[in-house]
Amino acid sequence: MKAGVFRGERDVRVEEVADPVLRDPDDAIVRIVRSSVCGSDLWPYRGHAPWQPGWRTGHELTGIVEEVGDAVEHVRPGDLVVSAFAWSCGTCEFCRAGLQTSCVRSTYPGGADNDGGQGELVRLPMVDGSVWKVPDGTPEDRLDAVHLLSDVLLTGYHAAKLAGVGEPGIDGEPVRTAVVVGDGAVGLSAVVSAKLLGATTIVAAGHHAERLELAAQLGATVTTDLRGDELHRHLLDLTDGGAAAVMECVGTAGAVATAVEVARPGGTVSMVGVPRFVDEWPMGTFFSKNVAFRAGVAPVRAYMDEVGPAVASGELDVSAIASHRFTLDELPDAYAAMDERRCIKAIVVPE
Amino acid sequence: MKAGVFRGERDVRVEEVADPVLRDPDDAIVRIVRSSVCGSDLWPYRGHAPWQPGWRTGHELTGIVEEVGDAVEHVRPGDLVVSAFAWSCGTCEFCRAGLQTSCVRSTYPGGADNDGGQGELVRLPMVDGSVWKVPDGTPEDRLDAVHLLSDVLLTGYHAAKLAGVGEPGIDGEPVRTAVVVGDGAVGLSAVVSAKLLGATTIVAAGHHAERLELAAQLGATVTTDLRGDELHRHLLDLTDGGAAAVMECVGTAGAVATAVEVARPGGTVSMVGVPRFVDEWPMGTFFSKNVAFRAGVAPVRAYMDEVGPAVASGELDVSAIASHRFTLDELPDAYAAMDERRCIKAIVVPE
Numbered sequence: 001m002k003a004g005v006f007r008g009e010r011d012v013r014v015e016e017v018a019d020p021v022l023r024d025p026d027d028a029i030v031r032i033v034r035s036s037v038c039g040s041d042l043w044p045y046r047g048h049a050p051w052q053p054g055w056r057t058g059h060e061l062t063g064i065v066e067e068v069g070d071a072v073e074h075v076r077p078g079d080l081v082v083s084a085f086a087w088s089c090g091t092c093e094f095c096r097a098g099l100q101t102s103c104v105r106s107t108y109p110g111g112a113d114n115d116g117g118q119g120e121l122v123r124l125p126m127v128d129g130s131v132w133k134v135p136d137g138t139p140e141d142r143l144d145a146v147h148l149l150s151d152v153l154l155t156g157y158h159a160a161k162l163a164g165v166g167e168p169g170i171d172g173e174p175v176r177t178a179v180v181v182g183d184g185a186v187g188l189s190a191v192v193s194a195k196l197l198g199a200t201t202i203v204a205a206g207h208h209a210e211r212l213e214l215a216a217q218l219g220a221t222v223t224t225d226l227r228g229d230e231l232h233r234h235l236l237d238l239t240d241g242g243a244a245a246v247m248e249c250v251g252t253a254g255a256v257a258t259a260v261e262v263a264r265p266g267g268t269v270s271m272v273g274v275p276r277f278v279d280e281w282p283m284g285t286f287f288s289k290n291v292a293f294r295a296g297v298a299p300v301r302a303y304m305d306e307v308g309p310a311v312a313s314g315e316l317d318v319s320a321i322a323s324h325r326f327t328l329d330e331l332p333d334a335y336a337a338m339d340e341r342r343c344i345k346a347i348v349v350p351e
Numbered sequence: 352m353k354a355g356v357f358r359g360e361r362d363v364r365v366e367e368v369a370d371p372v373l374r375d376p377d378d379a380i381v382r383i384v385r386s387s388v389c390g391s392d393l394w395p396y397r398g399h400a401p402w403q404p405g406w407r408t409g410h411e412l413t414g415i416v417e418e419v420g421d422a423v424e425h426v427r428p429g430d431l432v433v434s435a436f437a438w439s440c441g442t443c444e445f446c447r448a449g450l451q452t453s454c455v456r457s458t459y460p461g462g463a464d465n466d467g468g469q470g471e472l473v474r475l476p477m478v479d480g481s482v483w484k485v486p487d488g489t490p491e492d493r494l495d496a497v498h499l500l501s502d503v504l505l506t507g508y509h510a511a512k513l514a515g516v517g518e519p520g521i522d523g524e525p526v527r528t529a530v531v532v533g534d535g536a537v538g539l540s541a542v543v544s545a546k547l548l549g550a551t552t553i554v555a556a557g558h559h560a561e562r563l564e565l566a567a568q569l570g571a572t573v574t575t576d577l578r579g580d581e582l583h584r585h586l587l588d589l590t591d592g593g594a595a596a597v598m599e600c601v602g603t604a605g606a607v608a609t610a611v612e613v614a615r616p617g618g619t620v621s622m623v624g625v626p627r628f629v630d631e632w633p634m635g636t637f638f639s640k641n642v643a644f645r646a647g648v649a650p651v652r653a654y655m656d657e658v659g660p661a662v663a664s665g666e667l668d669v670s671a672i673a674s675h676r677f678t679l680d681e682l683p684d685a686y687a688a689m690d691e692r693r694c695i696k697a698i699v700v701p702e
Binding site: 002004010012013014032033034035036037039041042045046057058082084085086088090093094095096097098099100101102118119120129130132134135138139142144145146147148149150151152153154155157158161162163170171172184185188189192193196208211214217218242253256257260261263264265266267268269270271272274275280281282283285286287288289290291292293294295296297298299300301302303304305306307308309310311312313314316317318319320321322325328329331332334335336337338339341344345346347348349350351 | 353355361363364365383384385386387388390392393396397408409433435436437439441444445446447448449450451452453469470471480481483485486489490493495496497498499500501502503504505506508509512513514521522523535536539540543544547559562565568569593604607608611612614615616617618619620621622623625626631632633634636637638639640641642643644645646647648649650651652653654655656657658659660661662663664665667668669670671672673676679680682683685686687688689690692695696697698699700701702
């Protein structure tokens with residue numbers, strides 16, 4: 001069969017390779033009818049990922065099942081299926097919780113070990129857990145759109161989900177105001193998804209007129225091609241001081257800075273593109289594990305009502321944390337003791 | 352009166368300053384009975400914050416109200432009150448939502464413009480919104496513990512809240528497994544708070560034997576002083592592959608790396624110390640606005656069930672995102688078109 005093969009920087013070729021065969025009992029062989037190039041395919045293409053010559057390319061695919069292994073239960077030859085860009089068992093703790101990208105057996109199409117999505121055929125492991133059956137009767141001319149379910153559309157959907165669109169905000173009301181930073185395929189998918197999840201104000205920020213026009217067709221209520229401080233001011237103005245949900249769909253430190261700048265206090269910035277920046281920060285680990293990062297100054301006035309009574313009554317005894325006492329005149333000593341880690345907490349009693 | 356005054360690096364003095372007087376109608380004058388030195392006070396002390404000589408020090412205070420302005424409704428002379436380290440109006444959108452640190456009139460004790468917490472008296476603006484009344488009859492010997500409500504205890508509580516302790520995790524069950532990285536006053540407060548919010552496995556990681564012993568007294572079920580990879584392996588082992596809630600209470604990039612390393616997929620890392628690292632990342636803005644950052648690879652297999660039917664039926668028309676078509680033989684052109692941003696999304700049709 002023919003398949004895409006990585007040969008080096010900006011050198012992807014279509015080569016003749018061996019046809020795949022069933023290997024494990026939960027495998028299927030799928031004849032690909034749609035594939036595509038993803039933004040993240042460009043990282044090895046541009047030489048920014050440690051790929052080796054000979055690796056197979058592509059992780060987005062839709063196809064017709066030709067053959068299945070003995071253990072396959074839910075997929076039959078002839079089925080038209082969309083494959084998730086990450087293959088997963090469908091039965092482990094994480095798959096059951098809807099976080100299939102953290103499947104304990106997770107693997108991806110393409111690379112050193114698997115057939116890629118850009119080719120004629122693919123051996124598709126764990127097929128029961130990895131594909132979605134296209135409903136019977138779906139017209140042929142809708143297949144390009146359906147194929148977007150393999151990655152980009154639902155990556156945009158993840159952006160909207162993570163940002164909390166439609167979920168209760170800090171005021172308890174569903175979040176209805178969303179900003180999408182970026183007008184690429186993920187950004188456009190985030191716009192569609194924000195609308196789907198109930199956003200009523202959707203601002204799309206980008207730099208390409210024709211894509212912003214498309215964003216408007218897909219659900220953006222406002223579009224803007226401003227940049228820098230002008231963009232920040234405009235977005236803050238449009239959202240009355242910031243949007244509770246901001247989707248960063250560019251993947252640069254600058255775009256993240258814009259996103260948090262225009263986020264409403266207590267809101268969320270989501271990012272769903274493979275991160276390739278910020279060396280000193282473990283971004284890749286946050287990303288691959290879908291771990292949220294919540295940094296913030298404590299609204300202690302709110303918490304006093306919750307925790308104060310138990311402390312005052314002695315039911316909650318935390319006095320050991322108040323480890324050392326100083327008079328006000330001894331304040332310089334109190335600082336030195338804290339600075340030199342000689343005490344856990346320096347309490348100062350004026351007299 | 353006497354008050355702490357910043358004079359330069361590692362030079363905090365107790366000086367004679369003017370007694371405060373009422374200025375605005377929502378002010379109170381409060382006689383301080385407890386103050387303290389906070390970890391964040393050490394940043395200017397160490398010369399790491401742009402402080403000017405003459406600025407007042409301290410933001411943690413408990414005291415007795417001596418005098419109130421005409422507009423004060425809920426606080427009376429003689430009341431014993433704990434002040435939040437951030438003063439807030441109590442009535443704006445953010446105060447009502449429990450995010451008083453984002454109050455539209457927010458201001459802090461100390462610095463250039465306000466009396467500090469480390470002194471004998473303080474003019475306390477917006478007193479109705481900024482203080483918590485200590486219940487009548489609270490014994491004098493509990494005052495050090497009660498004073499911890501001004502900052503550190505509830506900053507640790509914020510760490511546990513942000514990390515989602517006791518809230519439903521990705522499996523829908525309340526999060527009961529928590530890791531606290533750091534054994535300082537905030538870390539110890541996070542341990543207490545995790546217990547308060549229902550954690551049943553609480554691992555405290557630190558480097559000081561006596562503080563870890565205190566952590567155990569306060570609720571940690573396991574303590575460890577391991578470091579580096581050994582620490583990671585131990586924590587992953589103790590938590591069967593990671594904790595859904597991890598509280599970073601050190602405030603270094605290394606501690607964040609440990610935190611995310613030992614977080615369970617789909618979990619949360621919280622950070623509540625004033626961040627002073629990671630230059631290229633807008634950490635201060637995330638922190639001051641309590642904006643969550645959620646980066647993650649999309650579990651598209653889960654979302655296919657939610658969104659797929661509408662795409663297949665045509666109810667949701669996203670075909671415009673699939674902007675360009677290529678044959679498999681044209682795959683190199685498809686990459687070039689994506690690389691050069693000539694198309695939104697390159698669809699590849701094998702034949």
